[in-house]
Amino acid sequence: MNESEERTGLGGQRVPVMECGIEEDEPPGKPRRHPLWRNVPKKQWDDWRWQSQNAIRSVRQLRELLPFTPQELEAMGELEAEFKLAIPPYYFSLIDVDDPNDPIRLQSVTSPLEANSSYELADPLDEDKDSPVPGITHRYPDRVLMVTTHVCTMYCRFCTRKRATMVRGGWDAISRDDERMIDYIREHPEIRDVIVSGGDPLTLPYNKLRFFLENLRDIPHVDVIRIGTRVPTTLPQKLYDKELIDILAAAEKVWIQMHFNHPREITPEVARVCKSLLRAGMPLNNHSVLLKGVNDDLATMRQLLRALLRVKIRPYYIFHCDPVTGAGHFRTSVWKGLEILEGLRGHMSGLAIPTYVVDSPHGGGKIPLMPNYLVSASDDAVVLRNFEGMLVRYQAEDKPTTVRRTPTRGVSQLLTGAKSVLMPEGSERMARRRRSVRTIAAQRRSNGCGPDVNGHAAGRGDGRAESRPRMEELLSLPVLAGER
Numbered sequence: 001m002n003e004s005e006e007r008t009g010l011g012g013q014r015v016p017v018m019e020c021g022i023e024e025d026e027p028p029g030k031p032r033r034h035p036l037w038r039n040v041p042k043k044q045w046d047d048w049r050w051q052s053q054n055a056i057r058s059v060r061q062l063r064e065l066l067p068f069t070p071q072e073l074e075a076m077g078e079l080e081a082e083f084k085l086a087i088p089p090y091y092f093s094l095i096d097v098d099d100p101n102d103p104i105r106l107q108s109v110t111s112p113l114e115a116n117s118s119y120e121l122a123d124p125l126d127e128d129k130d131s132p133v134p135g136i137t138h139r140y141p142d143r144v145l146m147v148t149t150h151v152c153t154m155y156c157r158f159c160t161r162k163r164a165t166m167v168r169g170g171w172d173a174i175s176r177d178d179e180r181m182i183d184y185i186r187e188h189p190e191i192r193d194v195i196v197s198g199g200d201p202l203t204l205p206y207n208k209l210r211f212f213l214e215n216l217r218d219i220p221h222v223d224v225i226r227i228g229t230r231v232p233t234t235l236p237q238k239l240y241d242k243e244l245i246d247i248l249a250a251a252e253k254v255w256i257q258m259h260f261n262h263p264r265e266i267t268p269e270v271a272r273v274c275k276s277l278l279r280a281g282m283p284l285n286n287h288s289v290l291l292k293g294v295n296d297d298l299a300t301m302r303q304l305l306r307a308l309l310r311v312k313i314r315p316y317y318i319f320h321c322d323p324v325t326g327a328g329h330f331r332t333s334v335w336k337g338l339e340i341l342e343g344l345r346g347h348m349s350g351l352a353i354p355t356y357v358v359d360s361p362h363g364g365g366k367i368p369l370m371p372n373y374l375v376s377a378s379d380d381a382v383v384l385r386n387f388e389g390m391l392v393r394y395q396a397e398d399k400p401t402t403v404r405r406t407p408t409r410g411v412s413q414l415l416t417g418a419k420s421v422l423m424p425e426g427s428e429r430m431a432r433r434r435r436s437v438r439t440i441a442a443q444r445r446s447n448g449c450g451p452d453v454n455g456h457a458a459g460r461g462d463g464r465a466e467s468r469p470r471m472e473e474l475l476s477l478p479v480l481a482g483e484r
């Protein structure tokens with residue numbers, strides 16, 4: 001046992017992992033508990049108050065649980081004076097303590113890299129500049145953001161609103177503005193969708209949460225109340241409380257906007273609260289933030305999206321990580337985001353595909369990005385690409401195809417109309433099509449009818465050939481390499 005194992009009692013407790021570092025169990029896997037809390041009775045463990053009271057809130061507590069170098073501890077001590085820290089035992093238990101680059105640890109544990117800010121900003125999205133009333137950001141025509149608290153159950157190290165949530169003393173309590181925020185929404189009939197956020201609105205005292213939700217419910221032009229929360233991710237026990245579910249359900253217009261970034265966050269506890277929320281009539285969506293070292297690879301992102309669907313959460317957005325002070329080490333390139341998106345669309349169920357967005361500087365709002373599927377265009381057709389790399393001529397208007405006779409090759413042939421499709425070599429789909437055509441042909445032969453393998457129709461016995469598709473028609477698709 002090494003020093004860290006002795007401190008934490010984690011020796012011999014490793015969960016089997018695959019080469020990519022992800023547990024073998026598909027999430028939601030098994031409940032996990034760090035040995036420090038091994039003997040806590042289940043009733044207490046499942047109690048959100050106990051989880052909150054026992055959250056790790058200091059570097060002093062962290063050093064008992066994770067190995068750090070003296071230099072790291074010194075830097076973390078300085079950061080602690082500036083930024084809050086909170087990790088409930090449940091969420092901490094998801095960390096592999098032997099992996100300094102563990103994706104749960106990266107999201108929740110103070111890193112010395114947070115001191116390395118250069119070009120990042122305190123308010124990268126200019127939310128405060130688009131704020132007609134303290135707490136409200138009105139940017140889009142029909143929706144507003146309403147910030148109701150600065151408290152969170154876990155302080156995400158990359159938080160865009162860090163200036164309000166994590167910075168110590170960064171924001172006054174804004175309860176004096178509660179009425180003003182509601183009045184603003186009431187006075188603006190164009191507002192249809194209110195994103196109730198924070199901090200985390202599910203940390204609000206219940207009477208305060210009721211105040212917001214009942215008022216919003218009673219405004220006729222508000223159709224949707226979106227609760228933006230990481231409570232299901234970091235403290236799902238809070239949603240074991242039936243009173244909280246009832247408060248949310250009573251507001252009738254509530255949608256839950258969750259925030260999961262890694263497949264390991266989808267646990268049996270999360271599955272349980274998703275069931276409760278769905279039974280109470282609330283649709284569940286997720287946004288993720290693209291974070292270096294956490295989820296910036298295709299395999300992890302696919303696993304996360306599949307896990308979300310398994311518990312009936314619809315993936316909605318992947319946000320590019322904002323340039324917020326102290327979070328530069330989480331930022332990847334936009335190309336990385338596009339590379340991941342290229343591996344999702346077409347490869348996975350459409351239900352699993354989120355929109356990848358960059359939240360623009362200067363308050364420009366969300367700008368969706370995706371790989372290019374429009375390859376070329378002429379006056380009467382466009383050339384589109386699918387996920388396999390197939391290039392297809394697509395004529396949207398209702399007019400006859402005119403084939404221009406200009407000798408040409410490749411994509412240009414699709415524009416002239418000489419060809420309608422170019423298929424990449426080695427297409428799995430075409431191979432499947434060939435196999436099924438051969439199977440059908442074999443069945444027809446054994447029944448004494450249908451085309452033979454060369455596509456010649458068998459006689460019916462009455463002298464006429466059957467009018468079935470010829471084999472060439474079923475199989476004919478030119479290949480991109482070595483065009484025919």
Ligand code: SF4
Nearest residue numbers: 152155156159199230
């Ligand atoms: S829960 Fe949301 S608001 Fe709170 S720290 Fe995390 S990202 Fe920021």
